[in-house]
Amino acid sequence: MSEQVDLKRCARCGSWMPDVATMCASCGTSDVDGARAGVTAPARRPARDLQLPTGWTVTRILIWMNALYLLWCLRVQFAFSPDAGVTASLLSFSGLNQGLYYTGSYVAPLVESGQWWRVFTAFFLHGGIFHIGMNMWVLARVGNLLEELIGPWRFATIYLVSGISSTLAITIWFVWTQHIPNPNPMVGASGAVFGVLGALAMFALRSGTGQGRQMGRVLIRDIGFMLILGWVVPMISNTGHVGGLLPGLAFGLVVRERFADRLNPGAQRGWMFATLVLFAATGVALAHGVGFSLQAMGSLR
Numbered sequence: 001m002s003e004q005v006d007l008k009r010c011a012r013c014g015s016w017m018p019d020v021a022t023m024c025a026s027c028g029t030s031d032v033d034g035a036r037a038g039v040t041a042p043a044r045r046p047a048r049d050l051q052l053p054t055g056w057t058v059t060r061i062l063i064w065m066n067a068l069y070l071l072w073c074l075r076v077q078f079a080f081s082p083d084a085g086v087t088a089s090l091l092s093f094s095g096l097n098q099g100l101y102y103t104g105s106y107v108a109p110l111v112e113s114g115q116w117w118r119v120f121t122a123f124f125l126h127g128g129i130f131h132i133g134m135n136m137w138v139l140a141r142v143g144n145l146l147e148e149l150i151g152p153w154r155f156a157t158i159y160l161v162s163g164i165s166s167t168l169a170i171t172i173w174f175v176w177t178q179h180i181p182n183p184n185p186m187v188g189a190s191g192a193v194f195g196v197l198g199a200l201a202m203f204a205l206r207s208g209t210g211q212g213r214q215m216g217r218v219l220i221r222d223i224g225f226m227l228i229l230g231w232v233v234p235m236i237s238n239t240g241h242v243g244g245l246l247p248g249l250a251f252g253l254v255v256r257e258r259f260a261d262r263l264n265p266g267a268q269r270g271w272m273f274a275t276l277v278l279f280a281a282t283g284v285a286l287a288h289g290v291g292f293s294l295q296a297m298g299s300l301r
Contacts (some may be wrong), residue, residue: 008033058152059143062159063136065286066189070132072290073099079297090129100125102296104289105184106167108175115292120285123163125187127235135189139196142219146200150255151272158199158251159192160278162244166191169243186237191244197223198245202252217251 011033022030032294077099078084084095101107104121111118126132147155167186174183205216223245230238 047148057138057144057147058156058159059147062143062156063139064126064137066126066132069121069286070126073103073125073234074291075099076102076297080298083114083233096127099293100127100185102224102293104285104292106170107182108171109182111171114173115288117285117288119164119167120282121289122167122187123189123192124286125281126189127187131188135193139189139193140192142196142200146196146203149200149203151268151271153275154251154255155196155272156275157278158195158248158255159250160275160282162195162198162248163189163192165195165247166240166244169239170237172240172243184237186240188237188240191237191240194223194226194245195248195251198248199252199255202249203255206253214297 010029011031036251051118073096077096080098090096103125104268105125106118106122108113122179126135145157169191170183170186174180196210201216201219201223203216204212204219207213207216227238227241230236
C-alpha cells in the first residue's frame, strides 16, 4: 500500500469505488452519489458514530491503552527490581518478567485456576519497546483503515474477539491438544492485530473492485510472510497469531457494510452491544491486573 486512493460508496448498493468513479461496477448505476434518488452521499468517517472527541478513534484509544498498561508493567517491575534501568528493562524481553507476571501475562495454569482476567490483560501487555512499537505501528496503519471501512463498533468487536481468541489458543493448542500443562507465558497484541489484518484482507477481497482485491491479495501475502517469520524467529507465538487470525478472517467473510445500515441506527445495535460488553469485560480485567500487582507490591513492604 504505497499510495492512498480516496474511495466512496455507491449510494444504491454500498460498494466501494474510487472517488472519481461515475458508474458503479457492482450494480451498474450511474447515480453513484444518489443525486437523482435524493439520497445523501455515504458518510466518509464512520468513526464519528461513536461521538468521540475530534481526532480520536477506537484505534487510537486501543494504542493508548496498550502504551499505558506497559508503563504500569514497568512501574511494577521496578518495585521488584529497583536497580534495573529503564532502558535495559524496555529493550530486553526478560527485563520485564516480574512486571508481566503480576500485571497479567497469559499463564495457562493460572487461567485454569480462576484468574480469567489474564485472557484480556495478556494482549494489552508487551515484552519491551520493540515489541509494542511493532504491534502498534501495524495497528495504526491497518486499524484506522478497517475502522473507517466498517465502523468503530464492528472494528472494536473484531479486535477484542481476536485478542481473546489469540490467548485462549495457547490453552487449546498446548494444554488440551499437545498435553503440555505449563506452556511459556504469552503477552502481546499481535494476535489481535492479526485478526484485524485478516478481517481487512477478506473485506478487501470481497469489495467487488479490482483495487480492493489487489489490496486483499497483498495483505494475504504479508500475513503469510509474517507467519513464516514466526516459525523462524524464537519467542514469537504463531499459536497466538493463528488464534487471532482465524476469527478475523471469519469476520471479514461475513461482515457487510451497506450504506442503508448507516442510515438505520437499529442495524448497529448488535455490534454496539457486543462492543460495550467486551470493553466492560476488558476494563474489569485490567482492573484485576492492577489490583493483583498492587497486592504483590504491597507484600514487599
